[in-house]
Amino acid sequence: MRRSTTFAGTENSVGTEKSVDSTSPLNGRRALLVAVFLMEMVAATVLLWKAAPPPVSPRVPPPTPPSAASPGPVAPPDPVTSIPLPDGRSAALLALGGPHAPALLQRLGAELPDAVAAVDAFWGPDWPQHIEIAVAGSDQQFRVLAGGAADIAATTTAQRIMFAPGAAQMSPAALRIVLRHELFHYAARAQTAPDAPRWLTEGVADFVGRPAAARPGPASAATLAQLPADADLDTPGAARSLAYDRAWWFTRYVADTHGTSTLRELYQRACGPDHSDVATAVRQTLGADLDAVLVGWQHWLTG
Missing domain, CATH: 3.40.30 (Glutaredoxin)
Known part of the structure; x- marks a missing residue:
């Protein structure tokens, strides 16, 4: 995808597009x-023009005289x-x-x-x-x-x-x-702060966008239960898809075990204008150190 x-x-x-008076604010917008x-x-x-080579002038045929039967300009x-x-x-x-x-x-x-x-x-x-x-x-x-x-x-x-x-x-x-x-x-x-952890902003966006799915089980838990680095989101191909999946499964875990309002609170603490680092935000929001949360996440994935 x-x-x-x-x-x-x-x-x-x-x-169909609504007719709008020419003086209305909507039409002005x-x-x-x-x-x-x-x-x-x-x-x-x-x-784009600056990056392109100079164009070759094509041959232009002489203009055709207008015909009385020719249609007028089309808006x-x-x-x-x-x-x-x-x-x-x-x-x-x-x-x-x-x-x-x-x-x-x-x-x-x-x-x-x-x-x-x-x-x-x-x-x-x-x-x-x-x-x-x-x-x-x-x-x-x-x-x-x-x-x-x-x-x-x-x-x-x-x-x-x-x-x-x-x-x-x-x-x-x-x-x-x-x-x-x-x-x-x-x-x-x-x-959302410009320096917010992108993996969490993308994971929460996927939480809102993607439908729920069955947990992957033990075979995939060890691979998925690792927080991605922001750089992984910029790597084309399978590495990028895996990074998005890891971020999404982490947000799924937080919402399932602590509620969607807690996930929103974590986003605000870790990604807001005055955000703290992820470990601090996790401890303040979930009441546990990040390492313990990651262990709980891996166990949850196997269910």
Whole structure:
């Protein structure tokens, strides 16, 4: 499964688009979003142009005289769809080009109400009231605007969640996990320190995003019951998947043995703006030293 991640530098059911009065705040925000993306696209284009060799001028055929039967100019579709959500939030779905973006945004929009409910259930309602989700028009655009790599399905920045074009090929279950994972990052961004342990931020995001599963049993317990290093999350392939699995199983253990509210408290103590180190946060939150918690985690995995 293509992984999702959060860009290190950061902090719906889709229906037909509503008609909006040109003077309304929503329409103004829509125009602002388009303008922001145009500026980002210009910056991205400049970066890519500087890295590319000078283009060869193609031969241009002479212009064809206009015909009386020729159709007039066609207005491009509005790239922003704004939708309300059941908990009172709103979402802007932005298509940045590519043939698969509209269908992918429709799928994301259909998953968004339940994804918001899952984040609310774990994190509470105190997070941004407006959500922005974009689908990049190309892999290059995804890399430049969102910092995404080839095997990454989505990233979260301070401004929005952005999906790679390849996410259109994901199964419904995988796309649901990625959306909820990234939506948690979006919700918790303001309360997450830049130097928070990434393995724990990713593990909790996976806890929100991934469905429960049977414990792996003795054969896998020794391999899984090891805390990953943050660097493991940046290693492509099996090492990255194992790191995410280890982080997820640790959060599953904490929630199962101490409750989801305790897992949220651990996140706030270990990842918040004034966070302590993981060992101290574990001792303060779970009432045991980290070594003892790791032993308990390994026993739990075998069950």
